[in-house]
Amino acid sequence: MITVRVPKDAGALSLGAEAVARAIDRGAKERGRDVRVVRTGSRGLYWLEPLVEVETVAERIAYGPVTPADVPQLLDAGLLEGGAHALRLGDIAAHPWLASQQRLTGARLGIVDPADLDDYLAHGGYAGLAAALAMAPADIVRAVTESGLRGRGGAAFPTGIKWQTVHDQKTARKYIACNADEGDSGTFSDRMILEGDPFALIEGMTIAALAVGATQGYIYLRVEYPHAARALAAALAAARERGYLGRNLRDSGRDFDIAVRLGAGAYICGEETSMLESLEGRRGEVRVRPPLPAIKGLFGQPTVVNNVITLASVPVVLARGAAFYRDFGTGKSRGTIPLQLAGNVRRGGLVERAFGITVRELVYDYGGGSASGRPVRAVQIGGPLGAYLPESEFDTPLDYEALAAKNALLGHGGVVVFDDTVDMARMARYALEFCAVESCGKCTPCRIGSSRGVELVDRILKSTNGTRAADLALLDELCDTMFNGSLCGLGGMTPFPVRSALKHFRDDFLRH
């Protein structure tokens, strides 16, 4: 029996992986070969998807990108023995793009069958939970604090400190709420974990529950991720069946279970208090803080709110120790960050590295420059609320402090590449338009400011008279009001893309 691995990751499926898997299965049968097609997540080398891996006796040999039409020819060329072919890539783990990475959180992506708990266990899964079960709750919190792990969703708040606050609350009910509302354009690492290694998230949430004394978890999953919803449902069922969730989990005397709640297409629900409102079945309008969710969160109870990557990074911290994790990274940015390279780039995908690599290394060494072959003009880092950086700033390291010093932010780690055909005035207008579409409406700077901003950019682009300078100054003032006066990051951070476009690409506003 030969095992062939074909991703079931949504990105791979979007490029035809389902048809490739079927073609291999059918083609092997026609040739009288005994083949087991296992569906994995993606390793994150998206320009090579669908990436097919064959387990020969000695190694795993990869081929890609494979189309269904390639399959008969591949089989005839000895695909099942790792035979020579133009699409043969060899051992993909040795590919420089992957071998140079430090995959801690995404260590199992593309390797394990996301629905198979035994496969997870065989690849180091649940070692973190085993360690946590032997520890006092306060010691689990301390390990997470000492690891230096900060929230990977964008706010970069120290995870251990948040957990400590929830741990210290003396209430009977506490919650773990996982933010899987990955709405930022250019980001997909949550989706890759949810689809490719969902047990890592479940394990991380379970450890969080042990640490703070929570009995119920919720995963707030965006409705745009139907593939992730299916993968999660399968993994949760398997974990429950094997006693990793539910009453008295792993004979610990502790109870914890997880429910998945679907979002409904509102970007704002990625903001933590808006997400809590939505989980409670209301309009996703942001809450005024204080109180913090760690003190009064879901249903008024103390709640740990962390995003997928943060929680999925917890098992390795517990399994390998806080020092192991902390030794990656630089300054106050400890551990690894799954960067997502997207947009107009030749080799896009998931690059998990210790903090500290520069934009230039990411865009050129990993990305290979633009997909169009034209010069790269700008990158947007951190989603639709992130700043645009010009080529002259590409030596900036991708860590929290270095980006903050450039009036930029890392956000959820998405980096979107644009070539020289991009019109940055148009992108600034889009940022404001997006804010207007997605504003929850609760505060005026965001609700009204975004719409006035769109009008203002339109006026600047149309104006031929002397009002342009005044309008540009007014746009800057509007950004100031939104930045300082908004209740949450949507209105408060929309000025980042607008102002960075104005600063670095001012000519684009003047030449229309």
Place this chain on the structure above:
Amino acid sequence: MNEATINEAVQRALARVGAQPGPLLEILHAVQDELGCVPAAAVPPIAAALNLSRAEVHGVVSFYHHFRGERPGTTVVQLCRAEACQAMNARALEEHATRRLGVGLGETTPDGRVTLEAVYCLGNCACAPSMMVDGELHGRVTPATFDALARDWSAS
């Protein structure tokens, strides 16, 4: 869609997920999954069952882009408009799609076959531009691949 059909769908949704804490979104999902939309007539029975005002329920339905007041076309096509897709010519694809189908974003073709919608990120940003067709994701979409898929929609 008559009132009895709507009521039955609401009652089934309430029976299935109504006992959960904070169940309104789950109920709306269940109703839309069954009926293809959350019709206005579904609001009063949901409000009554949850002891909410009709305004509160309507407020939730209208807040979320995902919930529709009317049934969509046979095929729902969601075009991503977010930055990573824009960097890969999503605007040109959007123009092509609206021209080819003869409808704007948020509209349904007169024959009721296709609803075209905007979506803001499908998480497929390394394979841009992306679109979702009835829950199936497509990456690196070109006008030519769009047309090839569109032939299926008009045939269905």
